[in-house]
Amino acid sequence: MRERLTVESDARPFHPQARSTVPPSSDAIRTESLVREFDGVRAVDGVDLRIPTGEIYGFLGPNGAGKSTTVHMLCTLLAPTGGRALVAGYDVGTDPGKVRLRIGVALQEAALDPKQTGTELLNLQGRLYGLTRHEVNQRVAELAELIDLGDFLDRLIGTYSGGMKRRLDLAAALIHNPEVVFLDEPTTGLDPVSRVQVWSEVRRLNVELGITIFLTTQYLEEADELAHRVGIIDHGRIVAEGTPTDLKKAVGSDVIIVRVEGDPTSACPVLEDVPGVDGVEVHGSELVVSTGSGSATISPVAVALAGTDLVVRDLTLRTPTLDDVFLELTGTHIEPADTEEDRP
């Protein structure tokens, strides 16, 4: 079993002030040994989370790792089979109603009714949260920039594009000013412009309103861009947690990626002996060389490879990304094209 890597730093400010009703000292989300089993299989296996009020927390993991199951438990759609979870100060197992009043959720697929108009959907959503008509209208006006649907708001949702649906779904999740927002892959399927728009709104919600945001994403740049801290889940367990900057530092300051023809493992002993190389890993036809100083080490690495039987196709130097962290900890690249639900 992998050790959990925990890295904390002061890398990015977050905003715990809040117009939240959660006491300032409390965590917006806290789980203790959270477990969810399906027919004896542990989809989530003892997850411990402490997410302070006002933080944007990025939750990453390969498909089937337990991301969505964790989110479904935290937003009360699923009951834990072990451990406990508090969201906005209330237990999701014993006080789901109070949790629901305080959270907003945009699930992986835009959960909308194609036979309603955008306005009708938001009105209904507001009514179910106990808002008056005046309050709903006020909230729709406040969310207008995010929704950005113009006249389409009065057309049937079935006629919307994928991006419009995602934005409306997000607006529906925010209509009641939730204290904690769960965004399950909020920008999947959005064009780059809409994605940046959503990022900007997520930042605004966090900075201006102090809303705690629990964000799962398959776009590592999104987590890098938005999250104060990132947690990586694999096989139902958190395997790493920390700020994006420090997680990246933890896998080495620079990475040399070598794509080769032939058996890359044969080069490992040679490369490990090169001065300055901290570690070598093989992923498919790639050699991933971790080093403290890429610029100083890349030439000796190239020379060392020239002395092997391998044909070098590509040799690139770059600073680590969250994908490297992901690869290091889970042994796989994240696959943005695959959006399958990980819930059994």
Place this chain on the structure above:
Amino acid sequence: MTVVAHPVDPPSAGPLIRARPAGMFRDLTSIAGRALRAVPRDISVVVPPVFIALFFFVVNIATLNKVTSSIPNFDYTSFAMATAVLLGVTGVSRAPALVLDIQSKYFDRLLLTPVRRTAILVGHMAADVAVAAVLTVPILVLGFILGVRFHGGPLGVVGFILLASLWSLAFAGFAYAIALKTGNPAAVNSTFLLFFPFLFLTTSYVPRSQLSGWLNTVAGFNPVTYLLGGLRSLEVGGGSQWAPLGQALLAVAIVGLISMALCFAAMRGRVKRG
């Protein structure tokens, strides 16, 4: 190292709008309102049953009026109208729309709100009762044009519509049970398997006195026989209406109890978080 926060001042604004429990009545009216708004946009769901009902109403009168003319004090047009109304309202429900909600995950969005779970189901059913009541109107209008008169006057008409709507709700319970249990639109359509024995192994076309053999026996066990009796007692009158009305209400109540038990159990299973 530890996480260091750098708080910024929140913007000055009015009191923040916050969620609060809406209350059962508001939950119900919100869900029912949405279901009713969807009806005109889904008009193909309600037009065919009414068309079929009107069609059979006219055809049955043309076919069987003479055949039954030998029965003393018998008005076939009045007799056939109750059958036509049941053809029009039986099986009309928002259960297929609920399946689409489940498939599109909109059902999950509803579950994420503080709405009472029972309100989701009861709200749809309240809309169904309203739709069923409206669907009886064109059939009643045709009946009036063809000379049907209500022994109980306007109150009889209201009772007739109410009884037909309650039956529609009782039958819809089966469709909701299947919808919530399976989440499968094809399975919901299978409620037609219940439609045929309920609507045809009974006094739909001729009075009980004209039925014989096994059909007469089966009709005796079919609750629709008593429902039709109750509906017809409001039209043709003659003698006490209370006995057939009581039997009709009991028949609807028995079917309703079974179907509601099934659909609320299915709802509990669907929203169960375990």
